[in-house]
Amino acid sequence: MALAVLVALSACARVDPGEARPIPGLDSGCDAAMVLLFDVSASMQATDVTPDRLTAARQASKSFADRLPKETRLGLVEFAGTTTELVAPTTDRDIFKAGLDHLEMNERTGTGAGIFTALSSIRNLPAAGPPARPARIVLLSDGKQTVPESLDDPRGAYTAAREANRANVHISSIALGTDHGVVDLPNPGRPSSRVSVSVDQDSLREISRLTGGSFYAAVSLDELNKAFDDLTCHR
Template structure:
């Protein structure tokens, strides 16, 4: 166990008393030996005295002192860094449903692989997270507002439909609006809950073509930065994807550059997934990162348990070797 500190370190003052007990035991043993040597007839003592138990007779005292040390540490309130579920956060899952998601470079299709991974992400998200869902193609649609009910999100993911164009900025702006509306309702004395956008897309923005336009992806990412809502962007697909449009194969190469820049501008992280398995791993990593946080939590229980067990062993050893409690 790696300790990070103690909640009540002043309890360590009890170690003075523990040390006094240990010193008192040693002095008592020496005094007892001196009395024995002074008044006993050594020849007679060797004949009638039981055979000495040696160091074993000190075992009960050693165990009891050790237990007092451990229990003192427990009273001092040791803390350790532990992973605990978040109870208050908002996550907007924003999924690209443009026609390029029909490409089969990721089997069975990009969309089906994305649906499976997103479903697993929603199902495994910690209960305290409020999860919402937005799909976007030429426009953005809020399918599920932030909620702790996973069934609605999962059903909406299963019913995603493809459409023309890619308006990445609209998807981000819709997510920011949803976060703001939800935060205004649930925000209390502690302020609005922390929020994050998980953006998954496979292609370059087409509406508008300029990413720095008023409704462009880069402008939306800058707005997310100002709102304190980082974007975790996932670039999904390969450079050799294609879709059939009017009987003609059209290349739909994944656009890593713009999604990486969106993450950077928002203060978030960029992820690359070129296969269904890689996408599942990305979502799993995000689930751990978003759903849990590291906190200094109470770690005294192991010290109490071990200290109590050793104290019981000390008492048992005293009864066994000395037929009495110390």
């Protein structure tokens, strides 16, 4: 498929730090803004994560919003074959959570387009003044990019990640799901087709590595909450 370790899946979410490097001018405090890039492709219907990948992801994302420092701006972008900014980065958590309630599933996975949209959301924020505080994209997905075919395409995920890196924006990725996920896809006038939707960790890990972000693998709501907790600035 397609809001992906050198570690095996276990009873808790595992973190794989990216190749982080010092960024001149950025303080070491909490992120000034974060954009949750949420995969809404059809594979998120898989029930290998209870009750299903999408519902678990939505629930954990709401809890994540409540735990962030109140001054951190949080935005929401959904992506599948198309991408939409549902919520521009804001400190209003009710608006963010309302956006999560309006996620719409779609076909295909355009991870690169999603990253570019999330990056635009961050770039459109008013300048905070020097020294600039960091911003982060949290990529929540269960599979690899399907459009365009190449991750290095001008609109591909690796290309987008390199652009984020040039903008000093980290991408932390959470791969949600197992190797045993399946979904039943409708066929008009015919029985539905059962399709395997194994989680793809490799491309998501590489996206994070390219930007100095962290990578997490989660196969349950509890593991997903632990991954989000690790991304939360605790003061």
